[in-house]
Amino acid sequence: MSSAALAPATLVALLHGPDQPGLVARVAQWIFERGGNILHADQHRDMEAGIFFQRVEWMPANGAASADTNAFHSFAGSIGMRARVTLSSHRPRVAIFVSKVDHCFHDLALRWKSGDYSCDLVAVISNHRDLEEASRGYGLPFHHIPVTSETKAGAEAAQLELLRSLDVELVILARYMQVLSDDFLKTFDRPVINIHHSFLPAFAGGRPYHQAAARGVKLIGATAHYATAVLDDGPIIQQDVTRVTHRHGVEDLVRKGRDLEKIVLAQAVRWHLESRVLVYGNKTVVFD
Amino acid sequence: MSSAALAPATLVALLHGPDQPGLVARVAQWIFERGGNILHADQHRDMEAGIFFQRVEWMPANGAASADTNAFHSFAGSIGMRARVTLSSHRPRVAIFVSKVDHCFHDLALRWKSGDYSCDLVAVISNHRDLEEASRGYGLPFHHIPVTSETKAGAEAAQLELLRSLDVELVILARYMQVLSDDFLKTFDRPVINIHHSFLPAFAGGRPYHQAAARGVKLIGATAHYATAVLDDGPIIQQDVTRVTHRHGVEDLVRKGRDLEKIVLAQAVRWHLESRVLVYGNKTVVFD
């Protein structure tokens, strides 16, 4: 699980498709025959659905990384699998969307600065100016794109244009307080990770801590998930909870929730960047 | 928090009402003036609602326990509080409702046999005969009252008559698979603790582990609550969760959930028996 920053590049494939006998052996054999050495391989079968899932990481033969990447796609297709192959030295270009609340933003930025994340933070995009100075303090380009109900379509167009021009491969919604439209998600067509401040599916929608306080729950939670067209209903990547009592008012839930949100989002981003998350249907397989 | 089995009897009052200055002092002073000594006192203010809650436990003067119990009710009324006062040596009469699933039943029975619970288990009531022999093994009277959709009203009448004749003060639904009617709850008019196998309010209703597997959550939970007319919506006493992954099928969730259910229900029952749970509105204050 450790960072492979200085290690030679490896290849990671995430594949899934209809289960059939011999899949593990065929993948291992394919890699072996091309001079590769498997470092990690983890697979899962959804017995009910008859689907096979695998994450395999291998050290390719000298100089073969690029050729292997393409060849593996063909090979995977030949055994009925869909595959995504990533070179470990590839650093995805990432944009963070924020509003005014700053704890997740600082947390992500500090982890990135300390070398925890193998990615390039290329933009901070916000509908407010509150985090402009902090962004620049981290050396991160800040883009202010205001959003009102009247200007939402235009704002999203501007965001999309910016993401396109920067070739952003992942968007992180770090307590961004606007709902992205279905159109936005379809046009961007790349992963968007959101942090919701409740244990989904409990308390979807707005003001989840107020909902939790009203219901008198004894645990509050946070959920990191991929954003989809249905609000707070996308595939869940990670969740965690913390204990609360009657002594905690809404503002205490908010405060305690901040620590949850930071840790849950940070873990989800880390797993995504390490190609550990495979989405199928509305669920995820996380090869941790 | 330790069992006071052999200690002299103490009094425990749970009180709540409109907040006003001096309440803590007035209660303490009342007890002091009657020769009592406060062992524990814990209070809470709901600032928004302006309600004061207190659990106070004291050693009454010699021979004063019974008189103090009545006098405290009058005193509480005089300061605008509703109070429930319990003598620690009182052992409530408890009935357990079960169906076929037995893990919560065994767990409660073993804890009771080992002296963890200061109560008398006076009946096991079931719509099936599966746990009859196990009940008798623990020395517990077993009552078989079958329930079908046609006979439900009659079955509930029989249950109520049995509870009345045994003077049952608390019913525990230990994975009893029938929904008690609103009429039953109103007629019984004493606390009924239920264990629901999900983190409420997520996955209320039937087959919660199937619902959880379908949604792809990363944690499953269990919730102990007081039963009310609205299914799975009563005041929550205790909740807990455990981590699951894509590797866990529904039967694994069921198995892992059993440990959660046992511990959450056992804790809720313990708190209730120790007069630590105060219900107001649809929430609880747990003085743990």
Place this chain on the structure above:
Amino acid sequence: MSSAALAPATLVALLHGPDQPGLVARVAQWIFERGGNILHADQHRDMEAGIFFQRVEWMPANGAASADTNAFHSFAGSIGMRARVTLSSHRPRVAIFVSKVDHCFHDLALRWKSGDYSCDLVAVISNHRDLEEASRGYGLPFHHIPVTSETKAGAEAAQLELLRSLDVELVILARYMQVLSDDFLKTFDRPVINIHHSFLPAFAGGRPYHQAAARGVKLIGATAHYATAVLDDGPIIQQDVTRVTHRHGVEDLVRKGRDLEKIVLAQAVRWHLESRVLVYGNKTVVFD
């Protein structure tokens, strides 16, 4: 992870040895060529020590299970690996050692009766008679072998003779309050799982809850480990903790600890029975 009670028998191999390129492929290829289908394969590399670990579970070709078991041992040797191969339909013969404390005993017996454990409980062995009746209630043969400091050698000889005659493959110390001698462990020469009521290595030795209370820790723990000649120092299989406060006296720690001990021991036994635990040096690799 679900119980495979009614499924066709599979083979599970645990292997480890010096790491070298191509191991995953060679194992997969070996199984594939003999007509087997890999259901699960999980491997780990200890980079520092240069050791490769694998748990692989496969469905052998019809009728090949027994031949494969032997052949796999030879194959593993040929690639420098030590292997243990188990047929999933094999039910190990297990003995439980107890003294007077009964919570872990009841917990294991109930899980076993409910079909959670794929093993045969063939004996309960105790230095006291307290659990004799309870054992018979579960249909388990009970053997009373008293132990005093003077009779310890003879008692251990009697225990060993009993284990030998019953062909016991696993001993579980379910809060057995005697230390097994080095000689006993060497002669038995099969796994012995113990539950220690602390978060080892903190509070090894006697009265760990008293030690914990004296040190003022905020969490108490339990540790399941394989027993070795050095007291409380064997390879750790599973650990867990629970939160305590100043309000908890020693008897509360004992009570809260019971739930920990049950769950930690139950999980360790389950992993062991499913061939998920590989010991090397003084540590374990748990393929969960």
Place this chain on the structure above:
Amino acid sequence: MSSAALAPATLVALLHGPDQPGLVARVAQWIFERGGNILHADQHRDMEAGIFFQRVEWMPANGAASADTNAFHSFAGSIGMRARVTLSSHRPRVAIFVSKVDHCFHDLALRWKSGDYSCDLVAVISNHRDLEEASRGYGLPFHHIPVTSETKAGAEAAQLELLRSLDVELVILARYMQVLSDDFLKTFDRPVINIHHSFLPAFAGGRPYHQAAARGVKLIGATAHYATAVLDDGPIIQQDVTRVTHRHGVEDLVRKGRDLEKIVLAQAVRWHLESRVLVYGNKTVVFD
């Protein structure tokens, strides 16, 4: 538990001494008679040691805060109690000691900037210059006081002089990699909170994550405690753990431990600043 930043000032008293009947009533009565209103009162009895502990927070009569503070000390003495009384509007002056590792430092600074902590951070003191710029970025005065084994006595003298001149009331060791001498602690004579990166008493001393990896534990921990002359043996304020597996190498333990250390230290500092921690002997009572 919420921050009372804008609320009128309250008084908080922490008191302890020999237990005797009527203490709760006498304290409540004293406050009531002076026109105060108790907001929170929490008490604890160490039954074995016969010691009474209380945290009581009250709203004094208009203008009486200062007089009450002094009067309460006399009153507490008259009932045999030692007391510490704090005005909630008082903002203690705090210094943070750091070395090179920065995660706890950033975490504390960000919480402080967001208003979570009711204190004034008046100095960052370090034996290295690594965090100088970051400190200035937060507007915090940075002091570089190098320490070598030869210069340690002089360095500590310089630190003490700085703390004295700034009237520092609390020192936080945020992964400061030097052991403070017994002399330093005696001369400073005010609380020093340290974060140790293990579940004490396991793995006291240096390189605890290496020790944990070598022992093969399944959980790693962090402990916040008051520093005393005996290394890693002071009164524990807060502890927490997180699960690790064989897959985690030492560098993963370090990374995962960082999140634990931040949260455990942040919680301990918060409790201390809210006058919730009462030390007696080598333990703490935390009124949370």
